[in-house]
Amino acid sequence: MSVSLILLNGTLRLHDNPLLHAASGRKAAVVILNKAAFFGRQYGLVRANLQRLQQQLALINELKAALASQQIGLITLFGNTVDCISQLAVQLQASALYCAEPVAAYECSAIQQLAGRINVVQLDCNSLLGDRLRPDLHDLPHSFTPFRKQREPLLAVSKPTTSLLNAADWLSPAATELCNSVFSERLQQYQPLPQSAPVGESAALARLEYFIWQGQHILHYKDTRNQLLGTDYASFLSAYLAQGSLSVRWLWQQIIAFETQVAANESTYWLKFELLWREFFRWQSRKYANRWFSKGAIKGPLNFSPPNLSLAQQTAFNRWCQANTGVDFVDANMQLLNQTGLMSNRGRQNVASFLIHDLGIDWRLGAAYFEQRLLDYDCASNWGNWAYIAGTGNSSERKFNLQKQAQLYDADGSFVRAMQLTTNS
Numbered sequence: 108m109s110v111s112l113i114l115l116n117g118t119l120r121l122h123d124n125p126l127l128h129a130a131s132g133r134k135a136a137v138v139i140l141n142k143a144a145f146f147g148r149q150y151g152l153v154r155a156n157l158q159r160l161q162q163q164l165a166l167i168n169e170l171k172a173a174l175a176s177q178q179i180g181l182i183t184l185f186g187n188t189v190d191c192i193s194q195l196a197v198q199l200q201a202s203a204l205y206c207a208e209p210v211a212a213y214e215c216s217a218i219q220q221l222a223g224r225i226n227v228v229q230l231d232c233n234s235l236l237g238d239r240l241r242p243d244l245h246d247l248p249h250s251f252t253p254f255r256k257q258r259e260p261l262l263a264v265s266k267p268t269t270s271l272l273n274a275a276d277w278l279s280p281a282a283t284e285l286c287n288s289v290f291s292e293r294l295q296q297y298q299p300l301p302q303s304a305p306v307g308e309s310a311a312l313a314r315l316e317y318f319i320w321q322g323q324h325i326l327h328y329k330d331t332r333n334q335l336l337g338t339d340y341a342s343f344l345s346a347y348l349a350q351g352s353l354s355v356r357w358l359w360q361q362i363i364a365f366e367t368q369v370a371a372n373e374s375t376y377w378l379k380f381e382l383l384w385r386e387f388f389r390w391q392s393r394k395y396a397n398r399w400f401s402k403g404a405i406k407g408p409l410n411f412s413p414p415n416l417s418l419a420q421q422t423a424f425n426r427w428c429q430a431n432t433g434v435d436f437v438d439a440n441m442q443l444l445n446q447t448g449l450m451s452n453r454g455r456q457n458v459a460s461f462l463i464h465d466l467g468i469d470w471r472l473g474a475a476y477f478e479q480r481l482l483d484y485d486c487a488s489n490w491g492n493w494a495y496i497a498g499t500g501n502s503s504e505r506k507f508n509l510q511k512q513a514q515l516y517d518a519d520g521s522f523v524r525a526m527q528l529t530t531n532s
């Protein structure tokens with residue numbers, strides 16, 4: 108009997124994962140660590156730092172263990188998607204590939220190439236507007252508000268898929284082990300330490316439970332979401348959503364359930380509002396594909412030549428990366444990014460505006476540095492937001508007055524001081 112390959116990249120979870128229930132017959136679960144996305148370089152910067160690589164490996168380990176507990180194997184591959192899947196398809200005599208419908212241009216192009224070699228079935232597992240709600244890319248509104256107004260009333264988000272898996276349909280852990288050797292050998296040296304912070308699906312569901320239900324922090328989200336430091340001012344769900352260890356449709360349903368069973372206010376609405384921003388950038392990414400990496404992004408002529416910096420700009424860029432610009436508010440935020448792999452939304456807007464509009468540096472370099480560092484890196488949200496602030500994306504340019512922003516959001520200077528203390532300790 109021929110096998111269907113179920114590629115779980117971007118959907119590293121068991122809950123609400125339509126891919127796990129998609130094919131009939133014999134199935135093999137697969138995940139690929141994309142070599143270029145983690146070890147490649149753009150504009151001289153490595154695309155993922157060690158922390159981000161270790162996080163990805165930990166996620167894969169977690170999924171593997173979760174599947175193994177149900178007697179299901181996970182084939183783990185390292186390389187480029189087209190080669191990995193093509194070789195595996197020959198090895199297992201697979202006739203079909205099931206995968207999440209991609210968003211980033213390089214992923215879309217890989218899946219397109221594979222479609223010429225194997226029967227590819229794509230399911231949109233990670234958008235709110237999946238299935239019958241999907242917008243037509245030609246008519247996609249250019250800015251967020253019309254997009255939201257057009258789609259929001261339609262948002263009857265589909266119910267999560269919860270049915271049990273039948274181990275007999277899947278290649279077992281023993282049967283898949285043979286395919287994994289290269290992955291284990293090549294990546295052994297980067298494996299995360301056993302005591303690393305929890306990642307993956309169980310951590311995602313626990314955070315959701317805490318933020319919405321136990322702590323009810325969702326009730327003050329709109330008032331606190333612009334804070335710069337802390338654990339409960341915002342949801343901190345972005346990394347889980349970006350990696351697909353949390354289903355956005357599941358999250359949406361949980362917010363609605365909370366609104367129905369406990370309370371609904373402006374804050375509970377606002378979390379959905381922000382999820383629509385994520386949604387907006389996903390569809391914009393699909394629409395404009397590679398253009399997001401052009402200097403003028405979705406405006407102006409295509410120009411993929413790398414950023415060209417004067418010596419002074421190169422020094423300024425290095426200082427920005429090292430949290431050493433001399434502007435305390437910028438440095439504190441960059442320090443936070445460098446130490447934790449995360450930064451508040453307010454902080455991201457400010458450091459981006461500073462790099463682009465005050466230092467006059469090509470926005471793509473900032474986006475590339477964020478890509479390297481952010482533990483919630485998401486191609487559409489990152490490049491879309493950077494272009495937005497630069498004025499090359501879905502908005503005219505956004506220039507922030509750093510002094511005013513610091514006064515508004517760090518009036519007593521406690522954020523800057525807290526970050527300075529961590530630098531000096």
Ligand SMILES: Cc1cc2nc3c(=O)[nH]c(=O)nc-3n(C[C@H](O)[C@H](O)[C@H](O)COP(=O)(O)OP(=O)(O)OC[C@H]3O[C@@H](n4cnc5c(N)ncnc54)[C@H](O)[C@@H]3O)c2cc1C
Binds near residue numbers: 345388455
């Ligand atoms: C320059 C810049 C780069 C960014 N890069 C990324 C990135 O790589 N990955 C990423 O997930 N977000 C990115 N964002 C958006 C936003 O800053 C983060 O999603 C948010 O700070 C994550 O924290 P949270 O989960 O606590 O968010 P919350 O405030 O709790 O929001 C809930 C969810 O809504 C979504 N969301 C919120 N704001 C935005 C936004 N502006 N754009 C898109 N989605 C949003 C996220 O999925 C987030 O998890 C970027 C923003 C800027 C200005």
